Each structure stands twice: as structure tokens, then as C-alpha cells.
Amino acid sequence: MKRHIRIKVKTLLMLTLTAELLVLGGNVIFKKSEYSDASSRLTSLTLKIENQRLTQIFDENDYQIYMLVAIEDGYMLNGNRISTIDASNIYSTYLEYSKRFDLYNEHADYVINVALSQWFSGGATLALEVLDGFSEQNRLDEGQLIKAGMLVALTEYELAIETLKEIQGIGAAELKGQLLSFIDKVIGVSIGEIEPVTTNSKKGKYDQLFNSFVSINKNFKKQEAAKAAAKLSAEDGFDTRTISGRVLINQEPVHGALLYQKTHSGMSSGVFSDTAQYVTDRNGYYQIEDVTDDVSGIGIVISWHLVHDKQKLAEHYAYTTPLKDNTVNFEFYDGVRLGRIDITNDELHYEIEDPSGKSDRAYHIIAKHSNPNYDINAQAHSEQIKNHLSGVISLDMMRLNSRFAFEFSSSMDELKGDRFFEPLYFTDDYIFSVGTHYPNNSNLYVINGFYSDALSTRLFVKGQENLSAGDELLFKGKIEDAIQWYDENRSLHALKVLKALYTKGYLVEKTTEFWQVLGGADAGKAAQYTKALIDEYGQTTELILDLARHLEHNGNFEEATEQYEKLIEMSPENSFYHDKFAWMQIVRGSYMDGVQYFDAHVKEDVRRYWWNNIFVLGNMTEYMSREFAGKVSLIEGVTQFSEFHERIRAGHYDEAMDWLKNQPESDLKTMYELIWKDVFRDNEYVSDYDDFYEYYRETTFAIDDSNVAEVLKAIKLYHNWFN
DSSP, rough: OOOOOOBBBOGGGGGGSSSEEEEEEEEEOOOHHHHHGGGGGGGGHHHHHHHHHHHHHHSSSSOOOSSSSETTTOOOOOOOOOHHHHHHHHHHHHHHTTTTTHHHHOOHHHHHHHHHHTTTTHHHHHHHHHHSSSTTOOOOOOHHHHHHHHHHHHHOOHHHEEEEEEEOOOGHHHHHHHHHHHHHHHSSOOOOOOOOOOOSSOOTGGGGGGGGHHHHHHHHHHHHHHHHHHHHHHHHTTOEEEEEEEETTEEEEEEEEEEESSOTTTTTTOOOSSSSSOOOTSSSSEEEEEEETOOOOOEEEEEGGGGTTTEEEEETTOOOOSSSSEEEEEEEEEOOEEEEEEEEEEEEEEEHHHHHHHOEEEEEEEEEOOSSTTTTTTTTEEEOEEEOSEEEHHHHHHHTTTOOGGGOOOSBOOOOOGGGGGGGGGGGEEEEEEEEEETTTTTTTEEEESOTTTTOOOEEEBBBBBHHHHHHHTTOHHHHHHHHHHHHSHHHHHHHHHHHHHHHOOEEEEEOOSEEEOOOOOHHHHHHHHHHHHHHHHHHHHHHHHHHHHHHHOOOOOHHHHHHHHHHHHHHOOHHHHHHHOOOOOOOOTHHHHHHHHHHHHHHHHHHHHHHHHHHHTTTTGOOOOHOOOOOHTOTTTTHHHHHHHHHHTTTHHHHHHHHHHSOHHHHHHHHHHHHHHHHTTTTTSOOOHHHHHHHHHHHHTTTOOOHHHHHHTTTTTTTTTO
């Protein structure tokens, strides 16, 4: 998954004249007000250097004019983006240069780079306005190609055709042909010159920006190959068929949406780039031929620029459109943003604007670093805001809820000091935005801005001015010395660092090219420092949830249950907390109490599906989802394991497993053993989750009884382990 990248500078030349640059860790940002202060020092030499800097940005990173997003879950498929802050600074400098130089006649390539910087931040209108500044006499073919590509991404196909007709140079002929060919396939009408022209001309400096168009053109042509593959699949026993449907956004047809057959997802990577692609017509209709029965669903992809500043209601685990003839309608609104935000006396005053008008939502304010030297995965946020769109939030409470970048990844992570600086810790400018969710339905969520900061606001916050001695030790890699210092000099930040280190680990056991494998995690100590945070600075739902998880991981189920009870008191509508409370009853040996509590308090279909494996162990078919219970009913011989079921229901798990081990080998015995391991993840059976994924799949595939195998596959429906 791509994320916003800040402008990187790798040569000393770029650091000399354009402005006084602040360089930290290989990243470059401009100091506050640097652009306006530097305006009097702008010269032809600084313009040249600025242009070289922008050129290097686009040369050294994967920027694509046609950026694509999976419409179901908002996943970006290609391309990097530039932050709106960087793009705004670039544009401000461009305006200053335009007062001193005839940019369109003397520095056309710089103008094109400025337009690209706006485009890659989501500023389509501004990008096209910059390109439209060229007169008919001074237009460059490169600029017209880029403009046409932008228009195609915005589904302005007729305007794109008119723009391409103005290109006459042989050097642009190949990409011109690629774009015309792409448009021809989308609009379904011959427009004359559609086949890409192959020339012996040298590749242009902007050619890589069109790679997604070229790739999709090739995949459009794979449809004949797909038919041949389908024929082979049919010979291997796969059935093939044709499906059709319609793609709508807010009940309006989507022209130019790309569709593809998904053969795997979830734990595996997507296949958009390697498979035949189909396109919706101007009425939103599509038809996909030669669909084989190993295809799990249909993926739908659209241009990022059409939705980057929108919000969309989504469902967890809805990775794909069902494989059937149907119409799918996606609900979009303008994004949720802060209409007003300011800070007085360390309190944040806010007004939220939500064009959706939904009344069953809750919100929270999110703060992230604007400084590129700190990972944007770090964030601070407020407690849940309900039933009102304006108010006041304590920044101290947001600091208490803030998280490090170090906490947002797997245990195999790089132990670097700069990953332990949470937003609002230092004095700096921060990016504020709004998070949106449905408190009464944890299966629903809102995508607010598709990997875009267009809905965010920048605000200065006063915090700590310098690194503490403990922070310095972290930077130097003296982790154990840092731990000692933080423990002896406790503060909000110090306790949070200690909690994070004992949660994730602080001993480097192995270093690879990309990460470090860490050891030393200690759930007991993580719980100790979480309790200290709550005692010293107050409780929040996040801290209580963290404490419950640490206690659970440490085997202290009774205390963990008490924390989940607190969470239920604070948010009685939150089904996740009820789910975890029910699970605590299961692991404490009260199987029936847990099952009955779950049934009474958790009504979401998806979350109930996650409990099917628990229900199988006790043969509690009446609690299973209807479809899953139907699959279980097809298995023969289940009653022969009634002793196992009874001991599970009584909470005598060890006795149940002892009984199971003494049974003769069978597919049904294997099923119960595998589900037991899946439910309890006991170290005796499973030491690594990723290894267990492979073990579960291999065991399932080795089972001869198809009904048993189908149940095991159905248990992992929302994990997508078998898609």
C-alpha cells in the first residue's frame, strides 16, 4: 500500500539555492514561511535548481497520471502522491517566479512539473489551469500528452481526444497512440488512429508517468488469451460462464470503471495488474466472459482523482463484488472535514462538517505529524464525539490517546528512535482531520478521503522543544539505558515509550534488509506501565482496551474480564467489547456462559460468523449462522463425537482433547483438532500465526471428505484464506 511521500533530495546541488532547507534523515521540508521569505532571492539559477528538484522527484518515484483505487475498500493500486502542503508550497513558488520570468515561453518544462505536483496531490483543477496557460504557439507535445492523460483519468474522454489531435510530433506518437487506444476501448467507438505507434525515437522524460495506461492496454488485449485459458480450465473440470452487471455511484452510472476477476485476496496480493480487465460503458454496464469457478469475485477499480476527497460507507471484509449478475451502487458524499479549528489555552475548538447528513455516526479528531521525519502512521486522537458537530477537546487528552508509528506495525519492525515521537509531543505544525465510524455497528466504517490529505487542516501546536535524555538514548540505540532513564523519570511520554517497548519488544534478535525481528516483549510489564498511565493521567477507552489485551495475553483472564466490563459500561453499544467479554468466559472455562452471552449481546452477522469455529467445538448448531449450520449438517458421524462436545460445553477442555487424541484417525477428528488449534492458539500446537495459516490450508486440502473440507474453508470465509 502506498502512502503520501514527502519530497526527497539526494544530491547536494538541490540543497544550495532554492531556499534554506531543513534536512533531516534524508527528507526535506521547507521551514515555516520559507517560500514567502525567499521570494526576494528568486533568480534564474534558483528557478533552474527548483525545476531540477521537481524533475528528480518524478524520476525517482513511482508517479502515475492514472492513479487507481479499488472502489470496495479504498485500496490504492499504484502511484505515489504528494502532500497538499508540499503542492501548495510548490505552487506558491511558481506564482512568485511567474512575476519575474516568462515561464511559459522560457521555462515550459518547469511549468509542466508544477502542474504535475498539483495533480499528484489531488489538485486536478489547478493542474489543468496551469497547463491551459500555454498559448497555441508555445504548447509542448509533452504538456498536451500529460493534459490528455489527466482528462482521461477524469473521464473527460471527448476533451482528451481533442487535446490529442493537437499533437503532431513524432516523438509523442507512441504515447498518443496508447492513449487513443485506451479511450477507444473505454468508449467503444472507433476514433481512427487507435493502435499504439512504435517509433525509434528516444524515450521521453515523462514516459514513465503513462505506465498504467500502457499496462491496461496490454491487459485489455489479454481477453482473447483469457478465453484460451478458460478453455483449458474447462478441460481441467472448471465450469465457465458469463456474468454481467452495472456499476453506479449514488445511483448514477460510472463510465470507465475497470473490472477484473479476483482469484485470491485477503492474505494474498491482488491480481489487477496481471489479469484481463473489462470496462463499464457510458451507462455503467459491463460483461465479463469465461468466468471460471476458481474466481472468488469481481474487483472494481476507478480513478483516484474521482474520489480522493470523498467519503464512502464501507463494510469490513467486503473485499470484492459478489460473483453474480447484479447492479452495485456505491454511496459517496463529499468528505468530512473541519470547518473551523483553533487552539486556546491548550484546548482544541472545532466544528465538523459532514455533508452526508447521517445521524447515527460518531466522530473523533485525528492529529498527525506534518514533519516528514516522523512516520505518518503515528497519530493522536480525541475520545469519541457523539451527537454534536462542534465543541472543545483537551489537547492533554489527545496526547494521552496518541500512538507511535512503532505501535502500528508487526513485531518485525525497525527499532528507531524517531518512531517513538507521537503527534503533539513536540512544538510543531500538525495535520488535523476527522475520523468517522458507526458506534452501533462495528462492521460498518467510513472511508474519508482515499489516501489523500485534501480533507485535512494544518495547525501549530506548542509542545516540548527538545529531546529528553531518554529520547537521546533511544536515538543512539541504547535501548536498555533508555528504558532505565524513562523508568526513573516518569512522564506521559516516558510511560508510553515503556509500554510500547514491552508490548512490541526491545531486543534486536535479527536484522534483515527491511526490518528487525524483536524480542523481549513482556505482557506483564506492558500491563504494569499501562496501569501507571491510567493512574497518573486518567483512563480512556484505548488505554483500558490496551490493559485488557495485555492482561489477556499474560493469562490474567479474570482481571482482563474486569477491564472489558468497564469498556461495556463506557460504550454499551459496542459489540466488540461484548464479543471480548464473551470470549473471556470461554477461556476461563465457562463455555456455555460465553456462548449464551455472545448470542444475547452480539447481533452483527459478520462478527457472529467469526464464532462459528467456537460453536463447532461444542456442536452448538442452533447458534451458528444458517448457511454455516447447513454445511455442518452435511457431515456424517458428528454424533460419534458427542463426548467431546459435552466436555467442551462443560468447560473441561483438557479432558475433551485427551478424549479426542484417543480416537482413531479420521477426517472428522482432524477437523476438531484443527479447529481447536485455531480457537485457542495454544503454544503447544501453534507458535506462529503465519505458519498456522499455511498449516491450516495444507491440512484442509489433505482432507478427503469434501463436506468436512467445506466447513473448514467456511470458517475462514472472512479471512479470505481460500480465495
